[in-house]
Each structure stands twice: as structure tokens, then as C-alpha cells.
Amino acid sequence: MSDKAIVVNNVRKTFKLNTSGAASIKTALLWWKRRKYQTLDVLRGVSFEVGHGECVAVVGRNGAGKSTLLGLLARIYRPDSGTIQINGRVAPLLELGAGFHPDLSGAENIIFNAVILGLTRAEAIRRTPEIVAFSELGDQVYAPVRTYSSGMVARLGFAIAVHVDADILIVDEVLSVGDFEFQRKSFGKIEEFRNKGGTILLVSHHAEAMRKIADRCVWIQHGEVHMEGTPDEILPAYLAKSESDLRGSPPGPVKIEGPDLGSA
Amino acid sequence: MLAELKELWSFRELLYTMVQRDIRIRYKNSILGFFWSFLNPLATTLVMTVVFGKLLNNDVKNYSAYILSAYLPYVFFQSSVLDSSQSILSSIQLVKKIYFPRELLPLSLVISNFIHLLLGFFVFFLLLLLNYLINPGQIPFRLTTIYLPILLVISFMLSLGMSLLISALNTFYEDVKFVMSVALYLLLFLCPVMYFIENIADNPAVLRHPLWFKLYNLNPVADLCVAYRKILLAPTDVAISGSIAKAHPMPLPWMWVAYSAVFSFLVLIFGYSVFNRLKWRFVERT
Numbered sequence: 001m002s003d004k005a006i007v008v009n010n011v012r013k014t015f016k017l018n019t020s021g022a023a024s025i026k027t028a029l030l031w032w033k034r035r036k037y038q039t040l041d042v043l044r045g046v047s048f049e050v051g052h053g054e055c056v057a058v059v060g061r062n063g064a065g066k067s068t069l070l071g072l073l074a075r076i077y078r079p080d081s082g083t084i085q086i087n088g089r090v091a092p093l094l095e096l097g098a099g100f101h102p103d104l105s106g107a108e109n110i111i112f113n114a115v116i117l118g119l120t121r122a123e124a125i126r127r128t129p130e131i132v133a134f135s136e137l138g139d140q141v142y143a144p145v146r147t148y149s150s151g152m153v154a155r156l157g158f159a160i161a162v163h164v165d166a167d168i169l170i171v172d173e174v175l176s177v178g179d180f181e182f183q184r185k186s187f188g189k190i191e192e193f194r195n196k197g198g199t200i201l202l203v204s205h206h207a208e209a210m211r212k213i214a215d216r217c218v219w220i221q222h223g224e225v226h227m228e229g230t231p232d233e234i235l236p237a238y239l240a241k242s243e244s245d246l247r248g249s250p251p252g253p254v255k256i257e258g259p260d261l262g263s264a
Numbered sequence: 265m266l267a268e269l270k271e272l273w274s275f276r277e278l279l280y281t282m283v284q285r286d287i288r289i290r291y292k293n294s295i296l297g298f299f300w301s302f303l304n305p306l307a308t309t310l311v312m313t314v315v316f317g318k319l320l321n322n323d324v325k326n327y328s329a330y331i332l333s334a335y336l337p338y339v340f341f342q343s344s345v346l347d348s349s350q351s352i353l354s355s356i357q358l359v360k361k362i363y364f365p366r367e368l369l370p371l372s373l374v375i376s377n378f379i380h381l382l383l384g385f386f387v388f389f390l391l392l393l394l395n396y397l398i399n400p401g402q403i404p405f406r407l408t409t410i411y412l413p414i415l416l417v418i419s420f421m422l423s424l425g426m427s428l429l430i431s432a433l434n435t436f437y438e439d440v441k442f443v444m445s446v447a448l449y450l451l452l453f454l455c456p457v458m459y460f461i462e463n464i465a466d467n468p469a470v471l472r473h474p475l476w477f478k479l480y481n482l483n484p485v486a487d488l489c490v491a492y493r494k495i496l497l498a499p500t501d502v503a504i505s506g507s508i509a510k511a512h513p514m515p516l517p518w519m520w521v522a523y524s525a526v527f528s529f530l531v532l533i534f535g536y537s538v539f540n541r542l543k544w545r546f547v548e549r550t
Contacts, residue, residue: 015548071547075363078544098361103289115281116364 004087005168005199006050006073011082013043013068042068044223045082052088052167055200057214057231059238061245065223066203070094070172073201088167088199089118095172096157102146106137106156109145113157117164127163134189135159136182155182162189169193171202187213207235265533268540272365282372287379301380302387305335312458324460324500326395329404332388333496334457334489337415340381341423341485342448347373348427349444352435352546359546366543367536370431374424381419385412388496408495408516415491418525422484425531428539435546455486456493462502466511484524491521 017038042065050056060066071077072084074092099116100109110131114124132141135156145153161169169190190213194200204210210217210231217234219227227234272279291300309332317327324330348370352359355369392404434440456464470476481487499513 074361076360076547092362094361099358101285101289104285108285108288112281112285115278116362120277121281 003051004049004085005052005054006087006201007083007085008049008069008073009047009083009085011043011046011069011072011079011084012041013065013072013077014080015040015042042223043072043079046220046223046225047082048218048225048228050199050201052199053194053197055194055202055213055215057210057217058201058203058220059205059210059217059234060220060226061242064220066220067094067172069220070170070201070203073170086168089165090168090170091117091161091164091166092170093158093161093172094170096155096161097145097153098157100145100153100157103144105144106135106141106148107132110141110156110160113160114164117161117166119164131156131159131163134163134185151179158186162186162193166198168199168201171200171204173204207239211235265536265540268365268367268536272367272371275365275368278364279368279372279375282368283375283379286372286376290376302384305332305339305384306387308335316458323503326404326497329388329392329395329497330460330493330500331458332391333493334455336381336384336388337419337488337492338452338455338457338485339384340377340419341426342451343380344374344377344423345426345430345444345448346441347377348431349434349441351427351431353438356546356549366546367428367539370427370539371424374420374427377423378416378420381416402498404498406496406498411495412492415488415495415521418521418528419488421532422488422524422528425528425533425535427535429531429535432535432539432542432546435542435549451483451485454480454483455489457489460500460502461486461490461493462511462514463504465514466502466504468504481520481523484527487517487520487524491516491524 017040046065046069048056058066058069068077070092071094072079073086074090074094076092076094099113101112104112107128110128111121111124114127114131115121119127132138135141135152135158137152137156140148140152141156145156148156171190187209190200194213200213202210202214214231217227217229217231217238218225219234219238227237309328312331312335313328316331317324351369351373352366359366359369389405396404430440430444434444452458464470464480465477494516501510501512504511
């Protein structure tokens with residue numbers, strides 16, 4: 001099956017919601033009496049494929065299950081049922097600079113993050129100058145990360161992720177980092193990655209950007225694949241639907257977003 | 265479990281980086297750096313030597329060496345488990361964003377504690393040498409020191425197994441950490457660190473009820489403390505409370521070493537399988 005970069009087959013994911021907050025033995029014992037928690041079916045049988053060198057954009061409203069899907073592809077979650085096959089090395093850009101340690105310098109964090117993403121130490125050390133140059137941090141890279149601005153952290157995170165020779169990039173709304181100039185540069189880097197035959201799966205709300213780089217769109221609604229096709233087919237339909245949702249009945253009770261559960 | 269071990273092997277570069285990072289962070293903001301890792305064992309040994317050696321007049325030559333030889337492995341176990349208990353939670357932001365084998369978090373902490381243990385033994389031998397140079401007498405180093413690697417391997421398995429178990433459980437129930445910090449503190453009294461095993465074995469009260477001694481020996485950390493002390497230092501007579509004659513040192517009980525080896529191995533297997541069962545749920549913790 002290695003003719004495809006990503007094969008997602010009938011994947012389901014349900015989250016259990018614990019309404020009481022604290023994780024403690026006390027809560028567990030209280031639950032014992034009336035064990036009830038809400039479940040949330042975030043993904044209900046999603047299937048799609050991404051070929052090598054393809055760029056697929058996933059669209060959908062907040063809470064449709066996009067970020068959960070990306071989390072599954074990045075192996076942060078395991079599906080409850082169904083299978084996910086990935087052929088190639090994945091660099092997930094889910095949250096830039098998530099793994100940085102504030103007390104270590106940018107340079108030390110480069111090594112650590114690059115090794116997590118699959119480089120060897122030697123390779124990571126060799127790449128460092130290139131990464132530093134791309135991130136435009138200059139000598140600041142020797143200062144502890146806690147002294148960085150959020151833009152600097154994001155720039156460094158992005159620079160690392162695109163320099164680890166991944167085969168597949170998984171991108172979650174991170175193309176809007178840094179100032180205009182840096183955005184242009186990171187966009188260029190993504191396109192360069194594509195031209196070299198890399199596979200990209202991205203989530204974005206930025207229609208213009210998706211039209212520019214995506215070959216195909218997958219529209220996810222209520223945890224299922226609603227439509228699949230070229231950006232020109234999907235995006236107008238998706239935008240029209242979003243607009244009619246907005247104009248139509250006032251938004252009902254706010255749905256809890258799947259991807260944010262963990263951090264809540 | 266085999267598949268997991270194979271994957272772990274493929275992440276060995278990351279493990280190396282994590283251990284290095286951990287050691288660096290620990291001493292990043294302190295001037296004396298690595299010295300602090302010896303401060304705790306040395307200060308503890310000093311106080312125990314004063315109290316038990318001088319004030320309680322326990323007439324044993326080189327008392328502090330006997331304490332340090334058992335305190336180092338005890339502290340290794342204690343701090344490995346305590347450090348790892350928080351390891352998943354303190355890196356939860358990383359765990360939520362990037363995949364890597366989760367067991368690397370406790371494993372890297374156990375390894376960096378193990379490095380401290382090795383350095384601790386290095387200082388221990390240095391102190392023995394220093395003491396010998398100041399008061400020459402019997403050569404303090406013993407041939408049985410060659411067994412040290414065996415004991416180190418057992419200690420490592422035990423600490424790692426416990427650390428995996430505790431770190432996984434503490435991720436869901438943070439009470440575990442508090443229970444463990446009390447339990448590990450009490451463990452110090454249940455190990456022959458500030459006293460000798462002969463104090464217990466030859467105590468008339470214990471001799472009348474041998475079951476107590478058997479129970480005492482079920483604790484693998486205590487057995488290991490005895491073994492470390494016996495292989496590293498010369499046997500010494502010990503004064504026993506409630507009896508006039510001093511107790512002669514007992515030989516190294518290899519049976520206990522074998523018991524603690526088997527026990528530690530089982531703890532490791534059990535701890536790792538519990539960890540593997542729970543590790544996918546770490547991110548979904550509510």
C-alpha cells in the first residue's frame with residue numbers, strides 16, 4: 001500500500017468528557033457510584049487517501065473534527081477503530097515551539113526538537129546554521145527561549161519543522177506566523193517542499209492560501225467526510241454553506257470543540 | 265512489548281538528547297552545578313555519622329563510609345521514582361503535540377539519576393582513598409567490589425520499573441505522587457542505611473520472632489542496601505541493643521540478591537506493561 005502517502009480507513013474517535021474537573025482518586029471513587037460521563041463522537045468513520053507529493057487541505061467548521069484528525073495522523077491519539085497508514089516520515093506542525101524548554105537556549109532547543117522530529121544528533125547539529133538563518137533569530141539564538149517573543153518562538157518552530165527532511169508535513173493553521181515578510185518566506189518554503197515531491201496535509205481557514213497550494217480539498221462535517229474534490233469545487237460550496245449557516249438560525253448552543261478537549 | 269522495545273531503540277538518539285537536556289536543566293541556573301548532587305548524600309551522611317556514630321556511641325570505624333554505601337542506592341531509587349512521577353504531566357504540552365515513545369520521559373530521568381549514582385560512587389571511592397591516605401591502615405578497597413555492576417543493574421531495573429508504574433498512574437491520579445513521597449521517606453527507615461542489618465538480625469526480640477526479619481527482607485531496596493555495603497566495605501562487628509556481646513558480621517546473603525533481582529525484573533515487566541496500557545490515554549486525561 002506504499003503507493004499512497006496517507007491512507008485513512010474508516011477511522012472513529014470518541015472522547016470521554018469528565019464533567020468534574022480534578023483528576024484524583026477521590027473523583028474516581030465518587031464516579032464508582034455513578035459512573036457517567038458524556039461521550040463525544042468527534043470522528044465517525046472518516047476515510048480518505050493522500051498520494052505521494054499531493055497537497056490536501058482539510059476544511060470544516062470549528063468542531064468538525066479537523067484537529068482531532070491531524071492529531072491522529074501525528075500519532076498523538078490512537079483511533080478507537082479503523083486504521084491509519086502512513087508511509088514516510090511525518091513532521092507535525094501542530095503548535096510551533098510546543099516542545100521548547102524555556103530555560104534552554106534556542107540553539108539547544110533546535111537540537112532537541114530536530115531529534116524528536118527524527119534527525120540524528122549529528123544531522124541536527126549540521127542543520128543548525130541553516131535553521132537559525134531561516135528563523136532570522138541571529139545571535140538571539142543563544143539566549144534562553146523564555147526571553148523570546150511569541151513570534152520568535154513560532155518562527156524558530158517553523159524553521160525547525162521544515163528543515164528535518166520529512167516526507168509528509170502536517171500543518172494546522174500555522175502559516176500565519178510572524179510578520180508579512182516571514183509569512184511570504186514560509187509560504188515559499190512550503191511550495192519548495194512540494195516541488196521536491198513532499199506530501200502536505202493542511203488545515204486552514206484561509207481560502208486564498210488553500211486555493212493557491214492545495215491540489216485537493218476534503219470537507220469534514222460532523223465527523224464525516226462531507227465532500228471531496230478540487231479546491232475550485234469544494235471551496236465555493238463550503239464558503240456558501242458557512243455563510244448560509246451564519247445568516248440562518250442564530251448559532252445554537254456552542255458545540256464543544258474536539259481538539260481543544262485535552263487542553264481544557 | 266517487543267515492538268515497543270524495537271521502537272524505543274529507534275529513538276535512542278532522542279533518549280540521549282533528553283538525558284543530556286535533563287542534566288543541563290538541573291544545573292543551568294546554579295553556580296555550583298554538579299556539586300549539588302553530592303551535597304544531599306554528603307550532608308545526610310555527615311549528620312547520620314554524628315548522631316549514630318558519635319552521639320549514640322556506635323563504635324564502628326569509618327562509620328560514614330558504611331552509611332554512604334547504602335544511602336547512595338537508596339537515594340537513587342527514591343529520586344528516580346519521585347522525579348519520574350511528574351515526568352508525564354510536566355511534559356504534557358509536548359506529549360499533546362508531538363509523537364515519541366512516552367516511556368522516554370521517565371526512562372531519561374532514571375538514567376540521569378543513574379549517572380548521579382555512578383558519580384556518587386566515584387566520590388565514595390575518592391573519600392575511601394582520602395581516608396586511607398590520612399589514616400593509613402588496612403587497604404579500604406575490597407575485591408568483592410567487582411560485583412558492583414550486578415547490583416547496579418538490579419537497582420536500575422527496580423527503579424525503572426517503579427518509575428514507569430508511578431509515572432503512568434500519577435498522570436491520572438495526582439494523589440499517587442503524595443502517597444509516594446511519604447512512602448519513599450518511610451522506606452529510608454526500613455532500609456539498613458543508618459543502622460546495620462546485624463542490628464536487626466541479631467536483636468534478641470527479632471530472634472524470638474523470626475517472622476519479623478523475614479518480612480523486613482521482603483523489601484528489595486533493603487536487600488540491595490545490605491549487598492552494596494557488604495561488597496564495598498570490610499565486615500565490622502556491631503553493637504546490639506539488649507545484648508552485651510557484639511554481633512559478628514553476617515556474610516553477604518546471595519539469596520537476597522537473587523530475590524531482589526527476580527523481584528526487580530518482575531517489577532520492570534509489570535511497570536512497563538501497565539505503562540503501555542495507559543500511555544495512549546495520557547493525552548485524553550481529563
